Amino acid sequence: MTTRIYFAANGLGHITEHDLQQALDHFTLGTLVHYQRTAQGVMGQTLLVQTTQGEFILKGNPLYNGQFLEEQFFVEQLAVRTSIPVPLPYHIHKDAQPLGWSYAIMPKLPGCHLYEPDFQAAMTSQDHEDIADLLAETLTHLHHWKVPDAGEYDPVADKIMPFAGSYLDWLYGSIRHWLHDAEKYSVITDADIRWVDEQLKRSESAFLASAVHEFVMGDFKVENFLIQKGAQPASPWKLSGLFDFTTAYFGDGTADLTKMTARYLREGQPDLAARFLRHYRQLICADDPEKCAHFRSRLRIHLLYQRILWWGEAKATGQVTWEDDLPFATWAEQYIERVLSLLD
Template sequence: MTTRIYFATNKLGDVAFSSLQEALHEFDLGTLEEYKRTDEGVMGQTLLVRTSQGEYILKGNPLYVGQLLEEQFFVEQLSEHTTIPVPVPYLLQKDTDLLGWSYAIMPRLPGKHLYDPAVQTALGQDEHEEIATMLAHSLIELHRWKVPDAGEYDPVAERIVPFAGTYLDWLYGTIRHWLLDAQKYSVITDEDIEWVDKQLMNAETAFQAMPVPGFVMGDFKVENFVIQKEGDHASDWRISGLLDFTTSYFGDGTADLTKMTAMYIQKNQPELAKRFLFSYREVVCANDEERCKQFAARLGIHLLYQRILLWGEAKATNRVTWEADLPFAAWAQQYVDSVLELLE
């Protein structure tokens, strides 16, 4: 996991039928019947493969050295630490001779994405609410995988390596890195920087009181999980597959709340955002008022971090979808405040 890969992409290019068949033979996965690009593979790294033995996902052409080794580690560990389905076995071929790059093959997990039209058409409001709760509780389960020190998995050393300095040093340093990066593509004033620094300073005590570091998926969003209904009741929806651990690390699990919250708000579903956040908070805070305040403070910083990334990417690619003349601080603050108001 590295701050240098957020906007990178390595596409697979053309993959010959015969070469793919040979790759399947290496793992005894049957006779190739058909394959195609996956609809959800925004990085262009994945193929959906159907063989005589079943359906698989091939992921290749790593974004950085060790990407697939890192993902294999998280997949295998999560299969032991949680009950949430992940793609095991995660079969890894490090050799690049056959396809031109290393690759992994894993089973295609059953279920559909939450944004799938067939799912959306079938869901009533009560099911939407139950799914929001289920997703929050799934995150709580993921975040129960604890480690002694905040850090990231090093595929070369084959161990979890603590961040240099404290978790706060790493997080705040990363936030400031991307804020300064956004200055290359947009106007970020001294006043904007001072405002961000003030938000960080105000939240320091909340992070210093943070519980033991735990697993953070880093990219918990609708594209990275599929769901299935296991019964007849609205509460019977479950995650049937969790995918993509390229940005996973160990730190504050609150960070994983930001992308689903943003999706609900973008779709004008603040009631679902509120249900999602409350379902998480009521468990992790356990009615402790001080812990709830610390939770809200940390969430505010993670929301700010996502706003910085969104601002920088939108400005760099000229895809701004908001009032163009709005200063960064005003734009970010109105969003963070609107989310935190849902917790009141």
């Protein structure tokens, strides 16, 4: 389902031009000219396909039953509820023939990824600042889609199903689950667990303050959006594409801030991380004073959740990039306090 976390996938395997042409013929998308694996495709699930009718993205071999139905639902809903460009039409072929698994085909959206070297080389410091503002504004637009109950889309029922229990139950339960999962691959001490429990208790009232929940993309990062120059001086940049909604759900949108913040810090750009966070906070304070009042406390918990996931994955795969003997609580607290200090 939507909020399950996947660290691996089966990939697409071998694909012949003949079979790919059959897949294109099913939706009358022209004659195959060229195809290649995408450099940053979702867990090896995607192909860039060029035909006589244009360029398309093919996503196949779903991670779970209903993955493409779920993404199609969010694409179609966001197309109606926002002005953010999303990949429509989003075609789904449920039959395993001819490629050996079900697949989805959608148009390739225009623009560039923020991480592309040539794109980065041409940008000025003002460009970087304008884009940080644009990303904050994009998230506030996404988060305007609100529902009464936290939950996720169920492709079988074809509707949003509330989580069992409250949003707080789901969020805190998920955090504790992945903390204990990390014990399989690393040292998580009783002191670490007590520290996490203290953080959760400290912010509990912030999540109980509101009964209205909003759309959360769940994976807002540079690989999942495209940007290009805007036509107006007042809007020098625009988001030209947003995609990959298989981790979307309804809860607290503050969660969507964590991955871009982490990237800015990882790239040695704390000033951009601060601008991104502050601009988002400024926008929600004007729009939603209640959420604004609890912004810092909620962000603390989402940063903690992110740290737990990254610690567990890095320890499980041996890709540790920090001092190996640093206790989890120390490592996580240093990062969380660093991020929160950017708001001052």
